[in-house]
Amino acid sequence: MHYSAAMHTQPPALLLAAGRGERMRPLTDHTPKPLLQVQGRPLLEWHLQALADAGVARAVINTAWLGERISQQFSSHFGPKGAPGKREQLSISYSHEDQDFGRALETAGGIARALPLLGPVFWLAAGDVFAPDFPFDAAAAQRFARGDALAHLWLVENPAHHPLGDFGLSEGGLALNPAPGSSAPRYTYSTIALLRAGLFAAPWCDIPAGNPGGVAAPLAPLLRRAMDAGRVTAELYRGRWTDVGTPERLAALNATAPPQG
Incomplete structure (x- = not known):
């Protein structure tokens, strides 16, 4: 099923914010990682602001560890109130995995759980990644919706902490699953993507629709x-990008000047 709304409309977004943040302890003992301050604002707020600026009308945030803190922080809307010539507020809803199952469902399990709140095509971004230049471009969403790919991934050059990367990239823009022992170049998945709901159905996924049993599974x-x-299609993303996975990476980000604009 293709996303068929008018070309003026963005698909919704799912922001992944359910992780415990073990490597960030003790910072995450009392604060969920997506709410840690990065250059003056909560990490998750950077994505929310970019989505609002790009004209995305609806976002879903999945939560588990200290999830109530996230919903208290952002309530049900984000951004300035609508005014003449201004975009409407970004509407936010939540998939509280901790309340439903007492634990996080991993990435695929969490996405499958949130699908009833989304649509046939949606943006995906991890709430613990800092990518202040990423545009959530409506034209990219429209191209994806018109095609038949199940996912479009943004890949980045391998950071020092992940030197082997994740996936390959063909000259024609296909994401590649490298064979064991392959020496072909690999890149790191940025955790930003466009996805089709069909990826979470047979034959790709065996989790029942809506994940009523709370199956935990990786993506x-x-x-x-x-x-x-x-x-699966892909492209390289050249903007600023950091997986804020350790206190050292967080400190390095906060030692730099805030992005302009």
């Missing part, structure tokens, strides 16, 4: 199956 195996079938 990478689904992506690799779809890559092997030629159903």
